[in-house]
């Protein structure tokens with residue numbers, strides 16, 4: 466079985482209007498949405514794609530935490546959306562009718578979800594946004610607060626859809642017919658709610674009849690490029706070629722790449738950008754070959770509290786993801802040490818532009834980002 470709605474063309478979605486995406490109340494996207502009864506979060510398990518499309522229903526805090534930690538739902542904006550719906554569902558389970566007790570339990574759940582992954586700022590951004598609904602409405606009935614939480618979670622997803630649409634338009638304005646584009650990891654519909662950020666311009670251009678040649682880095686060790694990006698692009702009918710990460714230099718040298726488009730998990734105030742491990746290497750290669758390198762992401766991914774990339778916490782993951790995760794047999798001795806950082810930071814000097822829903826920011830980023838906030 467394949468996802469039913471994930472690959473619909475933008476034009477179709479626009480013609481139908483936002484509310485009819487899957488024809489029920491608040492289901493805005495297939496990869497992360499509320500269950501029919503509004504009490505659980507339903508996700509497509511991204512760890513099983515592209516071979517199996519399995520939907521998971523998350524009802525407990527532990528299931529939600531695990532889904533984010535184990536990348537069943539992943540990609541910075543999608544994690545934020547999932548966190549918004551999750552805390553809404555957990556709030557419905559709180560039985561206290563006294564505000565102080567309700568808020569104490571809400572905060573505990575919020576902090577627990579927030580601790581699932583450290584790098585993508587969208588997670589804490591969405592949870593803080595949900596918390597401010599609680600604190601701003603402390604004088605209301607708990608049932609009203611819960612209702613408002615539901616509305617806020619839906620707004621986070623609605624806004625994400627709109628942001629991705631705008632980012633796709635801005636990104637497309639930088640591309641021309643026949644361009645070769647290299648991307649790393651997955652910043653497509655699965656990582657957001659629709660369209661995606663780095664992949665959005667290609668999907669939008671394709672719909673308008675433009676042809677591109679996309680090179681998708683497989684993205685070791687968890688293969689988001691192989692399993693998710695090449696899947697999304699292939700299904701959309703875009704010319705995609707999957708390459709191993711260490712082939713990027715060669716395809717650039719061959720003159721096949723006119724631009725690099727990547728997503729981001731946290732952007733510091735000086736424009737340094739954290740994204741999937743390997744991204745900074747792509748940027749360094751792009752500079753060597755004179756290819757423009759763009760970072761695409763919503764403004765919710767910008768963290769003005771981080772002055773530079775040095776302030777961004779990089780997630781360290783299990784060593785077995787390198788040794789054995791996608792192999793039938795382990796590819797290294799169990800006792801061999803592995804180092805498995807999930808992200809790296811691309812120096813702002815390597816970035817030609819940061820493409821947000823508010824426009825294309827250019828260096829110096831300390832100025833263009835400050836102006837934005």
Ligand code: MRU
Nearest residue numbers: 539540541650652656728729741
């Ligand atoms: O570890 P992941 O798969 O969550 O990492 C995802 C990325 O690095 C994406 O490029 C980023 O979150 C942007 S998604 C629009």
